[in-house]
Amino acid sequence: MKNRWAETPDNEIDQLVYQSRLVGAExxxxxxxxxxxxxxxxxxxxxxxxxxxMYIKSSGSDMKTIVPKEFPAVRLDYIEPLRSRDGExxxxxxxxxxxRCVVDPSSRRPSIETLLHAxxxxxAVLHTHADAILALTNTRGRETTVRExxxxxxxxxxxxxxxxRLSRDVADAFASKPDAEGLVLMNHGLIxxxxxxxxxxxxxxxxxxxxxxxxxxxxxxxxxxxxxxDTRHPTPELLAPAIRGxxxxxxxxxxxxxxxxxxxxxLARDDAKRxxxxxxxxxxxxxxxxxxxxxxxxGDDVSKALNDYVERYTAHYKNYPSEFAMLDPxxxxxxxxxxxxxxxxxxxxxxxxxxxxxxxxxxxxESAQGAGGxxxxxxxxxFHAEYWPLxxxxxxxxxxxxxxxxxxxxxxxxxxxxxxACAERFAEEGAHVVVxxxxxxxxxxxxxxxxxxxxxxxxxALRLDVSGEDDVERAYAETIAAYGGVDIIVxxxxxxxxxxxxxxxxxxxxxxxxxxxRGHFLVARAALxxxxxxxxxxxxxxxASKNVTAPGKEFGAYSVSKAAEAQLCRIVALEGGEFGIxxxxxxxxxxxxxxxxxxxxxxxxxxxxxxxxSENLPDFYRNRTLLKTEVTADDVAEAALxxxxxxxxxxxxxxxxxxxxxxEAFPR
Ligand code: NAD
Numbered sequence: 001m002k003n004r005w006a007e008t009p010d011n012e013i014d015q016l017v018y019q020s021r022l023v024g025a026e027x028x029x030x031x032x033x034x035x036x037x038x039x040x041x042x043x044x045x046x047x048x049x050x051x052x053x054m055y056i057k058s059s060g061s062d063m064k065t066i067v068p069k070e071f072p073a074v075r076l077d078y079i080e081p082l083r084s085r086d087g088e089x090x091x092x093x094x095x096x097x098x099x100r101c102v103v104d105p106s107s108r109r110p111s112i113e114t115l116l117h118a119x120x121x122x123x124a125v126l127h128t129h130a131d132a133i134l135a136l137t138n139t140r141g142r143e144t145t146v147r148e149x150x151x152x153x154x155x156x157x158x159x160x161x162x163x164x165r166l167s168r169d170v171a172d173a174f175a176s177k178p179d180a181e182g183l184v185l186m187n188h189g190l191i192x193x194x195x196x197x198x199x200x201x202x203x204x205x206x207x208x209x210x211x212x213x214x215x216x217x218x219x220x221x222x223x224x225x226x227x228x229x230d231t232r233h234p235t236p237e238l239l240a241p242a243i244r245g246x247x248x249x250x251x252x253x254x255x256x257x258x259x260x261x262x263x264x265x266x267l268a269r270d271d272a273k274r275x276x277x278x279x280x281x282x283x284x285x286x287x288x289x290x291x292x293x294x295x296x297x298x299g300d301d302v303s304k305a306l307n308d309y310v311e312r313y314t315a316h317y318k319n320y321p322s323e324f325a326m327l328d329p330x331x332x333x334x335x336x337x338x339x340x341x342x343x344x345x346x347x348x349x350x351x352x353x354x355x356x357x358x359x360x361x362x363x364x365x366e367s368a369q370g371a372g373g374x375x376x377x378x379x380x381x382x383f384h385a386e387y388w389p390l391x392x393x394x395x396x397x398x399x400x401x402x403x404x405x406x407x408x409x410x411x412x413x414x415x416x417x418x419x420x421a422c423a424e425r426f427a428e429e430g431a432h433v434v435v436x437x438x439x440x441x442x443x444x445x446x447x448x449x450x451x452x453x454x455x456x457x458x459x460x461a462l463r464l465d466v467s468g469e470d471d472v473e474r475a476y477a478e479t480i481a482a483y484g485g486v487d488i489i490v491x492x493x494x495x496x497x498x499x500x501x502x503x504x505x506x507x508x509x510x511x512x513x514x515x516x517x518r519g520h521f522l523v524a525r526a527a528l529x530x531x532x533x534x535x536x537x538x539x540x541x542x543x544a545s546k547n548v549t550a551p552g553k554e555f556g557a558y559s560v561s562k563a564a565e566a567q568l569c570r571i572v573a574l575e576g577g578e579f580g581i582x583x584x585x586x587x588x589x590x591x592x593x594x595x596x597x598x599x600x601x602x603x604x605x606x607x608x609x610x611x612x613x614s615e616n617l618p619d620f621y622r623n624r625t626l627l628k629t630e631v632t633a634d635d636v637a638e639a640a641l642x643x644x645x646x647x648x649x650x651x652x653x654x655x656x657x658x659x660x661x662x663x664e665a666f667p668r
Pocket of ligand 1: 415543590595
């Protein structure tokens with residue numbers, strides 16, 4: 001590992017931030033909020049009297065992007081006496097106590113490992129979950145492995161969950177060997193210290209490098225037993241919906257796929273199945289990845305394999321009395337030799353965290369295999385790490401899930417107008433949105449703004465001409481590659497076409513049908529295939545038109561092709577019903593704002609037909625509605641959300657007008 005310390009900021013907090021950023025940038029040290037660091041300093045209390053304090057990383061902050069305010073100051077004069085406290089201190093007592101030690105009550109919650117830092121006398125302390133240390137300490141005979149690597153220069157402390165007892169054990173171990181270079185926490189990580197943040201960092205780099213060097217010798221000697229990848233599995237696009245459906249039978253999940261060379265090579269090992277069923281590299285990881293991945297071999301039935309997994313988890317849960325209800329028993333990592341790895345999460349960010357962690361787990365397992373054999377937490381430790389009251393309490397604080405949480409929605413024609421409004425509204429409600437359009441530049445803008453507002457991978461943009469068979473198939477394959485499947489379709493793309501029948505060119509008729517009829521057919525056909533594979537139902541919303549029930553003269557190609565779309569919707573409802581796939585249609589009318597549907601030419605044509613001027617067209621449409629109201633793209637998106645989501649779960653084959661009330665369009 002390279003020492004990247006290049007400059008030393010003036011004050012101690014900035015040095016701590018600088019150290020964090022260097023550590024955070026190194027994925028082999030910490031991932032997604034892992035690790036913590038501190039520096040002891042002096043400050044003053046409210047009345048100006050000097051007090052000893054420690055700046056410590058706050059709980060959950062990410063070292064990669066941390067800023068000074070994420071280091072709350074805690075009073076050491078309150079914390080130090082705890083070291084000689086009689087008896088135990090529960091996690092909750094510790095958290096409550098620490099909350100009263102922060103100098104500024106409005107600051108963030110200090111790390112759960114605050115006591116561990118505070119009980120060590122060194123000024124600067126750094127703790128990470130370095131891959132190389134996890135590999136050494138997850139070996140059979142871990143004490144010997146660590147000794148072989150470091151000699152007597154480091155202290156080791158057996159595995160214990162973070163908390164009061166571990167902090168005291170660490171302090172005692174340090175006191176018995178104050179000249180040690182560092183301290184290795186079994187199955188957990190490395191602690192180094194120094195007078196400055198720089199010293200603690202440089203010692204960390206030195207020890208991790210020694211561990212890496214030691215492990216590389218092991219893997220050279222062991223020779224990894226890679227075989228040719230097993231290619232008997234169906235391609236990832238075919239497997240993913242079945243996996244996603246099985247994992248999301250109760251609660252939808254987003255998948256991330258990783259078919260990289262590293263992963264395929266690891267999965268091609270003769271012993272891949274066995275070594276992936278040993279356990280996580282550290283208890284922290286367990287909360288994200290679960291204890292074991294689901295390992296699928298060629299010919300395995302996905303549902304059966306998953307049921308077996310759930311049974312195994314349930315038996316593990318029942319082994320230990322617990323006041324807590326069983327957590328989600330489904331795997332978060334699915335490994336398929338020859339295909340790759342899928343990771344699952346309640347959203348794309350969660351799936352990404354699991355992916356990153358498991359990629360490192362694979363490396364740790366391989367290194368540990370080379371250094372004597374991977375061996376990790378026992379059953380009981382694993383149980384208590386997962387059912388840790390502090391973590392479970394955090395879960396109860398999570399906000400209520402949004403209506404479309406964990407759902408994937410494809411919206412066609414989503415670069416502008418109604419499609420765009422649907423994409424944005426659905427994202428607001430938790431959906432991951434595939435923004436598709438022939439206008440890819442504008443579609444990308446929409447997706448970008450959704451990601452900026454809602455976070456990592458919450459939208460992607462795809463170029464899709466709905467009238468092209470190959471285009472449609474490709475868009476679904478890309479959606480599956482991105483998220484694992486699809487639950488909701490808003491089949492919205494459409495074009496206007498006008499002209500009285502006696503003069504209408506056949507090409508105009510064909511063009512209207514290509515998009516407004518064939519396009520919906522191709523999109524619905526592909527959706528039905530994927531949804532049937534997922535076996536979790538689905539909802540298809542067709543954006544038709546008020547013209548379906550009240551056609552307009554000189555609007556023949558449009559009205560007839562929209563009527564075909566309406567009839568298609570009913571057939572989809574008929575054929576999809578037994579699979580839980582619903583199909584409903586919206587009939588909007590006269591949406592002007594944000595829509596590119598009303599070209600100047602069409603405006604003038606419709607204005608002439610009604611004997612009014614073009615500018616008066618929106619007013620004309622508004623005045624002819626029963627509610628005397630203007631209908632907007634957002635109004636249509638709201639209705640689409642209702643039809644897409646669980647609130648309309650008993651409705652299929654329906655037609656919902658969003659037109660302000662047009663009596664001529666009442667269904668007859
Ligand atoms: P819009 O023109 O703003 O949006 C339609 C989008 O579809 C555009 O971004 C366009 O690039 C895209 N598109 C066109 N052809 C496509 C193709 N072959 N494949 C993929 N994308 C394509 O119009 P809008 O008002 O938002 O219309 C959306 C839907 O609403 C259409 O089906 C339309 O018939 C229907 N509708 C609109 C109104 C209205 O008054 N605006 C009324 C009733 C129904």
